[in-house]
Amino acid sequence: MRYYFLLVFCCVCTLGAKAHPMPNSVILLDIKSKGVAAEVQLPLSELELALGHKVELGPALHAYLLAHVRPQSLEGQPWTVQVKDLHIQPAEQTATGPYNEVTATLWMEPVNGTSVRNFSLHYDAIIAEVSSHKALVSVRQDWERGKYGEHTFEVGVIKLDVKSGTIEPLIVSQEQGSLWKGFQSMVSLGMQHIAEGTDHLLFLLVLLLPAPLLVRQQRWDGYGGTKYALMHLLQIVTAFTIGHSITLLAGALGWLRLPSQPVEVLIAVSILVSAVHALRPIFPGREALVAAGFGLIHGLAFASTLANLQLDATRMGLSILGFNVGIELMQLIVILFVMPWLIWLSRIPAYKYVRVAGAVIAGIAATVWITERI
CATH class of the missing domain: 1.20.1250 (Growth Hormone; Chain: A;)
Structure with missing residues (x-):
């Protein structure tokens, strides 16, 4: 009987876990003339799980982000990445309800004047340590195509490929706009x-x-x-x-x-x-x-x-x-x-x-x- 109740308890806990999925990361891209500004929203609980300790907004987190956000030109030339700002704020996703997130503002710039509209985004923050995690990537602003404000459009999802055990980069390819x-x-x-x-x-x-x-x-x-x-x-x-x-x-x-x-x-x-x-x-x-x-x-x-x-x-x-x-x-x-x-x-x-x-x-x-x- 004791084992029966233990089994029931485990089932209830499992169903509860399925009913409340963990939030995903969100990456919002602003396409500029000389580079791409990225706002990376990382769920605090997931980030602490990936790091294995309490999150502190400092050099260690800067280094972590720079190691896990690696944009490249389609020819394989790495871009420069700078962490401009870090802060913690409340957030909410429809499926998960309210939670806290770390919001990082990054500036990503190509070298040798290559296109800012076509690049590959190598990204594995949290995903490398928490295999079920995903990053939802959207373009928030692209002035030359008349895109700005609240109406973002999704570019793709970065996640672990279970079969190959790899995290494939996301190809960001935007149509050419004009002044x-x-x-x-x-x-x-x-x-x-x-x-x-x-x-x-x-x-x-x-x-x-x-x-x-x-x-x-x-x-x-x-x-x-x-x-x-x-x-x-x-x-x-x-x-x-x-x-x-x-x-x-x-x-x-x-x-x-x-x-x-x-x-x-x-x-x-x-x-x-x-x-x-x-x-x-x-x-x-x-x-x-x-x-x-x-x-x-x-x-x-x-x-x-x-x-x-x-x-x-x-x-x-x-x-x-x-x-x-x-x-x-x-x-x-x-x-x-x-x-x-x-x-x-x-x-x-x-x-x-x-x-x-x-x-x-x-x-x-x-x-x-x-x-x-x-």
């Missing part, structure tokens, strides 16, 4: 950023709400005429464009950096200020200056998207231009749709209720965003 394709992708990214950036659009639209109206006795009055409305609208849009273009350039090039939280709070504040102005004029005739001033803040939020790409000078220059073109195109589409309606509605008395309703809704949204972001 033009990278530029096009930045235009699309700029358009997407505005289309999905509710706060940016809301600021501009609420500031435009009273633009066709005249001011009398510190209150919004009637329609100022088609020429007046068009000139006022164009001045506001142009000023906002100039403002965000300046800080987009400065932020993307690293000349000006602010933490993201105060920038996001100030963007919400800009919406609240424009909502109050739409209810009652607090800066009549100076809307263009206000649009330019708050545009500087909005541009810093735009810049963070590009700064995170960490591109060389040529590609960063094209990215700034393309991203800004995309922003302006989407803004132009929105303005061309909204402007005729603003001019038409502002001619009728009921526009007062449209303006007040829009301002109140924007003010509520801005107040919620300010609370959340603080």
Whole structure:
């Protein structure tokens, strides 16, 4: 009977082990013009099992990684590898649940100017000691092919071949991209950023709400005429464009950096200020200056998207231009749709209720965003 219970206990433990598989390593590749940046995510428990001791972030771990990450050109020439950063952070994979991982940032560079788009990745960290372990390799960024951000695509899996007892290198072979394709992708990214950036659009639209109206006795009055409305609208849009273009350039090039939280709070504040102005004029005739001033803040939020790409000078220059073109195109589409309606509605008395309703809704949204972001 004792052996029976022992057998049952072992079976339960085995089933439990199958229900909770150990996490795999993940390698994310960023294809650059002169080399490949790799983020290697190693499950801490598996790494300690492979090393046989507690992990310490120091020279020994550097040496271990350099010994087990060996990229080569397809002709067999070894690349240089540098460990840029090491840190431990929480992680989670769908099949395994939460765990801690060591994240290593590597820079891998070919010699003699060979291609960075085609190489063999010899990798056996953890796998050499823990035969069941795998490394999932994906490309996270390839600017010249318009690949960046959260949408990675898998290149392959590195694992032990049980039959031969060897760990075969993974051949990474990426299609040739171009500067033009990278530029096009930045235009699309700029358009997407505005289309999905509710706060940016809301600021501009609420500031435009009273633009066709005249001011009398510190209150919004009637329609100022088609020429007046068009000139006022164009001045506001142009000023906002100039403002965000300046800080987009400065932020993307690293000349000006602010933490993201105060920038996001100030963007919400800009919406609240424009909502109050739409209810009652607090800066009549100076809307263009206000649009330019708050545009500087909005541009810093735009810049963070590009700064995170960490591109060389040529590609960063094209990215700034393309991203800004995309922003302006989407803004132009929105303005061309909204402007005729603003001019038409502002001619009728009921526009007062449209303006007040829009301002109140924007003010509520801005107040919620300010609370959340603080």
